[in-house]
Amino acid sequence: xxxxxICLLPGDGIGPEIIAEGVKVLNAVGAEYDTxxxxxxxxxxxxxxxxxxxxxxxATLDAARxxxxxxxxxxxxxxxxxxxxxxxxxxxxxxxxRKELGLYTNLRPVQIFxxxxxxxTLRPEIVDGVDMMIVRELTGGLYFxxxxxxxxxxxxxxxxxxxxxxxxTLEYSEYEIERIARQAFEIARKRRGKVTSVDKANxxxxxxxxxxxxxRVHDEAYxxxxxxxxxxxNTAMQLINRPADFDVVVTENMFGDILSDEAAQITGSLxxxxxxxxxxxxxxxxxxxxxxxxxxxxxxxxxxxxxxSVEMMLRYSFDMADAAxxxxxxxxxxxxxxxxxxxxxxxxxxxxxxxxTERMGDLVVAHx
Amino acid sequence: xxxxxICLLPGDGIGPEIIAEGVKVLNAVGAEYDTxxxxxxxxxxxxxxxxxxxxxxxATLDAARxxxxxxxxxxxxxxxxxxxxxxxxxxxxxxxxRKELGLYTNLRPVQIFxxxxxxxTLRPEIVDGVDMMIVRELTGGLYFxxxxxxxxxxxxxxxxxxxxxxxxTLEYSEYEIERIARQAFEIARKRRGKVTSVDKANxxxxxxxxxxxxxRVHDEAYxxxxxxxxxxxNTAMQLINRPADFDVVVTENMFGDILSDEAAQITGSLxxxxxxxxxxxxxxxxxxxxxxxxxxxxxxxxxxxxxxSVEMMLRYSFDMADAAxxxxxxxxxxxxxxxxxxxxxxxxxxxxxxxxTERMGDLVVAHx
Ligand SMILES: CC(C)[C@H](C(=O)O)[C@@H](O)C(=O)O
Ligand SMILES: CC(C)[C@H](C(=O)O)[C@@H](O)C(=O)O
Numbered sequence: 001x002x003x004x005x006i007c008l009l010p011g012d013g014i015g016p017e018i019i020a021e022g023v024k025v026l027n028a029v030g031a032e033y034d035t036x037x038x039x040x041x042x043x044x045x046x047x048x049x050x051x052x053x054x055x056x057x058x059a060t061l062d063a064a065r066x067x068x069x070x071x072x073x074x075x076x077x078x079x080x081x082x083x084x085x086x087x088x089x090x091x092x093x094x095x096x097x098r099k100e101l102g103l104y105t106n107l108r109p110v111q112i113f114x115x116x117x118x119x120x121t122l123r124p125e126i127v128d129g130v131d132m133m134i135v136r137e138l139t140g141g142l143y144f145x146x147x148x149x150x151x152x153x154x155x156x157x158x159x160x161x162x163x164x165x166x167x168x169t170l171e172y173s174e175y176e177i178e179r180i181a182r183q184a185f186e187i188a189r190k191r192r193g194k195v196t197s198v199d200k201a202n203x204x205x206x207x208x209x210x211x212x213x214x215x216r217v218h219d220e221a222y223x224x225x226x227x228x229x230x231x232x233x234n235t236a237m238q239l240i241n242r243p244a245d246f247d248v249v250v251t252e253n254m255f256g257d258i259l260s261d262e263a264a265q266i267t268g269s270l271x272x273x274x275x276x277x278x279x280x281x282x283x284x285x286x287x288x289x290x291x292x293x294x295x296x297x298x299x300x301x302x303x304x305x306x307x308x309s310v311e312m313m314l315r316y317s318f319d320m321a322d323a324a325x326x327x328x329x330x331x332x333x334x335x336x337x338x339x340x341x342x343x344x345x346x347x348x349x350x351x352x353x354x355x356x357t358e359r360m361g362d363l364v365v366a367h368x
Numbered sequence: 369x370x371x372x373x374i375c376l377l378p379g380d381g382i383g384p385e386i387i388a389e390g391v392k393v394l395n396a397v398g399a400e401y402d403t404x405x406x407x408x409x410x411x412x413x414x415x416x417x418x419x420x421x422x423x424x425x426x427a428t429l430d431a432a433r434x435x436x437x438x439x440x441x442x443x444x445x446x447x448x449x450x451x452x453x454x455x456x457x458x459x460x461x462x463x464x465x466r467k468e469l470g471l472y473t474n475l476r477p478v479q480i481f482x483x484x485x486x487x488x489t490l491r492p493e494i495v496d497g498v499d500m501m502i503v504r505e506l507t508g509g510l511y512f513x514x515x516x517x518x519x520x521x522x523x524x525x526x527x528x529x530x531x532x533x534x535x536x537t538l539e540y541s542e543y544e545i546e547r548i549a550r551q552a553f554e555i556a557r558k559r560r561g562k563v564t565s566v567d568k569a570n571x572x573x574x575x576x577x578x579x580x581x582x583x584r585v586h587d588e589a590y591x592x593x594x595x596x597x598x599x600x601x602n603t604a605m606q607l608i609n610r611p612a613d614f615d616v617v618v619t620e621n622m623f624g625d626i627l628s629d630e631a632a633q634i635t636g637s638l639x640x641x642x643x644x645x646x647x648x649x650x651x652x653x654x655x656x657x658x659x660x661x662x663x664x665x666x667x668x669x670x671x672x673x674x675x676x677s678v679e680m681m682l683r684y685s686f687d688m689a690d691a692a693x694x695x696x697x698x699x700x701x702x703x704x705x706x707x708x709x710x711x712x713x714x715x716x717x718x719x720x721x722x723x724x725t726e727r728m729g730d731l732v733v734a735h736x
Binding site for chain 2: 091095121122142145153156157163167170171173174179202204206213234240262266
């Protein structure tokens with residue numbers, strides 16, 4: 001029996017409910033594949049603020065570092081919304097763990113389950129065949145650059161009066177771009193062999209450096225992969241216009257934040273999308289959706305994105321591709337049989353096929 | 369007879385062809401409303417680089433400043449694409465004139481002509497009723513902040529080797545945010561009374577300042593307008609999910625670049641969307657689409673976005689709302705009669721209703 005340690009970060013809102021279903025699926029898969037998963041629970045986000053005053057306590061980082069992989073649910077909620085710049089905020093936990101664990105590659109697969117093809121607000125013929133992987137740089141750029149606010153600066157107010165001024169810095173170094181580019185090309189080789197590199201090279205110096213390095217890496221080591229450059233504004237259009245044309249999309253942190261959510265929405269089923277954040281050590285897996293505080297504690301949240309983040313964990317951290325395939329097949333079958341949580345049901349879903357969080361987890365386990 | 373001076377900037381690609389149709393419509397409207405338009409042609413973009421070596425010659429700025437409004441067509445093309453950071457680029461002409469004329473407000477109306485409702489890749493029931501105004505800050509942020517590239521910086525390369533590093537600066541002052549917020553609220557009052565302010569306040573300091581100032585301006589002077597904050601990633605989703613819910617969307621320069629193109633694509637008819645760039649002096653009007661070098665010189669480009677930018681010019685610069693309404697009505701009628709240029713035709717368009725650039729301009733004039 002192989003043993004893997006997993007750090008569980010339930011976080012806020014629906015987090016505790018959905019992560020329980022991820023664990024359920026892990027245990028079922030473990031039994032099947034003679035693998036034992038050991039869990040260590042830790043605090044992050046609002047839950048951590050409430051208990052320790054900090055969104056990312058040192059004990060959480062220790063637990064993450066001592067594990068083979070981290071399974072996160074979701075952080076945040078109105079309880080911790082604040083305009084006080086010095087107050088701790090749940091997202092700082094998320095940004096902090098990305099930085100501390102060096103998780104520079106965020107993988108956001110965008111796929112459509114056949115059973116849910118009608119959920120998209122796009123026409124069926126446009127979303128047919130959508131299958132892309134967004135590769136977002138996750139530890140650089142505007143997210144982690146120097147930022148400051150100045151009060152009562154001369155001429156920063158109206159009519160040259162004193163006022164406030166603020167800045168953020170978008171910064172990238174060659175090695176940060178090179179390593180994310182390599183990731184994108186490696187992934188493209190295992191897919192349809194095409195990379196779209198997104199930048200704003202007609203305006204930003206960081207984008208011009210980005211484009212230069214991506215092309216150097218391509219020409220030196222990945223000439224077999226097709227590479228195209230696309231400006232970020234044009235990409236925002238083409239994702240709607242011809243989403244099925246994209247294979248791997250690689251871009252910097254902020255563009256990736258915007259475009260990966262846009263691409264996710266194209267599927268119409270946010271509750272089905274998982275993500276992986278990889279670095280050189282332990283990796284982190286989480287659903288793409290948020291903590292949905294409005295439905296927390298009611299047992300109705302959709303656990304499938306969390307379960308699919310377990311699929312990614314098995315694939316990328318534990319080299320258990322067969323077990324990962326089993327999970328995907330099980331989820332597909334459950335959907336094909338017509339089972340739905342509230343967020344993915346439609347007018348045609350029979351009332352007795354709308355299920356809660358636990359039941360959905362049980363159904364997936366039953367199909368493993 | 370009132371006389372207005374208009375500076376014409378045909379630019380590159382299809383620019384000269386479509387601007388001619390804009391002028392045709394202006395002349396027809398002038399005759400109707402006892403108004404004389406005087407034109408001064410000037411160079412910008414690639415055309416200016418070819419003739420003078422600079423994308424924005426001083427003579428062009430002089431001509432713009434001496435006019436009552438500027439009508440631009442489009443700039444750019446593969447001829448001037450370059451990786452040389454020191455070579456002049458056509459877009460510098462566009463960015464330069466925005467900055468020099470202080471055009472801090474970019475208005476991008478997003479509307480769907482009934483006759484073209486099927487052009488969207490979104491389902492008809494989702495785009496039904498889409499009518500929003502994107503208000504993009506146009507002279508601040510990452511576009512105009514300090515930027516630099518460093519060569520052979522220690523540790524900027526792979527494995528701590530020397531490499532390159534670059535940064536761009538996202539900066540905003542209170543007065544820059546205040547004036548664009550006022551514009552958005554003023555516009556909302558003439559529309560459905562709702563403003564969505566888009567930022568990334570959970571990460572960026574400039575966004576936190578943005579949100580603070582937008583709310584101060586709202587509470588002080590526009591409490592009658594409904595104001596909501598939306599994070600940029602969520603906005604990228606909601607534009608696809610429920611586009612008809614948006615009225616006025618106000619945001620900073622780079623977010624506005626991305627979101628206004630995403631919103632434009634939702635209509636499916638880029639060739640129909642105009643924009644206005646306003647400051648405290650002379651304003652500039654242009655189509656939202658580019659210079660389409662692939663079809664330049666063939667007489668087939670769609671002049672309607674250019675003609676609709678003339679509509680905006682009459683409305684915002686010359687206070688000729690009736691004449692502007694005439695143009696919109698004429699364009700609507702031409703489309704309702706089934707006339708199409710190549711970019712907006714579909715499988716149902718009869719061959720004899722597909723027309724070229726000049727004929728489309730003539731049709732609009734005939735309906736005035
Ligand atoms: C919560 C927020 C800081 C975060 C981000 O912007 O990275 C989220 O939107 C995401 O994409 O994981
Ligand atoms: C050409 C480019 C610099 C410009 C911009 O990014 O502002 C264009 O995309 C626009 O939106 O007008």
